[in-house]
Amino acid sequence: MPTQPDRAAATHLGDVRVLAHFDRAAGQAAESIALEPGGGAVIGMIPARQVVRVARDGAVQVLVTMPLPPGGGGTTPVVGDPVVTGVARSDSGAVHFLYSAGQGGLTGIWQIRRSGEPRLVVPLPADTMPNALVIDGERDRFLVTDSTGGRIWQAPLRGGEASVWSADPSLAPGGFFGANGLKVHDGAVWASNSDHGTIVRFPVTEGGGAGRAEVRARGLEGIDDFDFTGWGTEILAAINQTSKLVRVGSDGAQETLLDAEDGMQGTTAVVVRGNRAYVTNGANLVGNDSCLLIAELQRR
Structure with a gap:
């Protein structure tokens, strides 16, 4: 794939600001983002086992803290400790999230009830590491990446039993994490x-079902989450291991938009809405500033 930026029609960043800082010492490593109306967001936190809400003014509210599995955990595949990962918000406003807890019957897709109590709606096997959660509204289903199993799972939105949607070799890990970020875009799952x-x-x-897999970008080792900018198949990718936000053009050309010099620390997720990108730093590999940023998107 080309590595030089596509100058013809590329998204760039204007104003970048921090909306909220999280308590990294308390385990609030920001992992995932689900946007809410009005400019707020719901964030999954590892290893605090929490889902928090960030208001438009940056105020942080803990919505739920998941219980430890029997024996205190330590059986989650690869990572060991139990973690909250992906979050998603339905059109009705229901907040769902993923909890990976290894042994103990807690791993799966959970919903936060109106009372604030969590409810398991789709159990997943204890040997899975569910990571990204997407609501595919067109087909009334959840889609979930399994990072250690190298699979994408599907399950009905009403809850119930999950099944493997794809176990294509392109999703397999190479020693640590395989399938990670997930999006539904333009008649395809990415x-x-x-x-x-x-x-x-x-x-x-x-x-x-899943059609034939096609690799659309390479050279993004350590990639976590990603999202589309709204211009064709142009992508913003969060690169966790090297703390970067990278633009990937429709032709595969790449350009680093933010890096460690801009304050990136273990960049985990990105979500685009309109002319704004919301970006989380988990500070899970380097640094201690777990935060949520907002960046203005510009086209030139």
């Missing part, structure tokens, strides 16, 4: 692979 540094596209078949 997934990142952290170990292989790729973004893979799966066309969705007429029956809702």
Whole structure:
């Protein structure tokens, strides 16, 4: 793939500011983002096992803290300790999140009830490491990446049993994490692979199944989450291991937009809404400033 930036029509960043800082010493390593109306966001926190809400003014409210599994945990695949990872918000406002807890019957997709109590809606096997959570509204289903199993799972939005949607080799880990970030875009499911540094596209078949995998970007080792800018298949990618936000053009050309010199510390997730990108730093590998940033998108 080309590595030089696509100057013809590229997204760049204008004003970048921190909306909220989190308590990294208390385990609040920001991992995922689900936007809410009005400019707020819901964030998954590892290893605090929390879901928090960030208001438009930056105020942080803990919505739920998940219990430790029997025996205190330590059986979560690869990472050991139990963690909250992906979050998603339905059109009705329901907040769902992923909890990976190893043994103990707690791993799966959870919903935060109106009372504030969590409810398990889709159990997943104890040997999975569910990471990214997407609501595929067109087909009334959840989609979930399994980073250690190298799979994408699907489950009905009403809850119930999950099944493997794809176990294509392109999703497999190379020693640590495989399938990680996940998006539904333009009739296809897109997934990142952290170990292989790729973004893979799966066309969705007429029956809702996975078509043939196609690698659309390479050279992104350590990639976590990603999102589309709204210009074709141009992507913003959060590179966790090297603390970067990278633009990936529709032709595969890459350009670093933010890096450690801009305050990036273990960049974990990015979500685009309109002309804004919301970016989380987990500070899970370097630094101690776990935070949520907002960046203005510009086109030139």
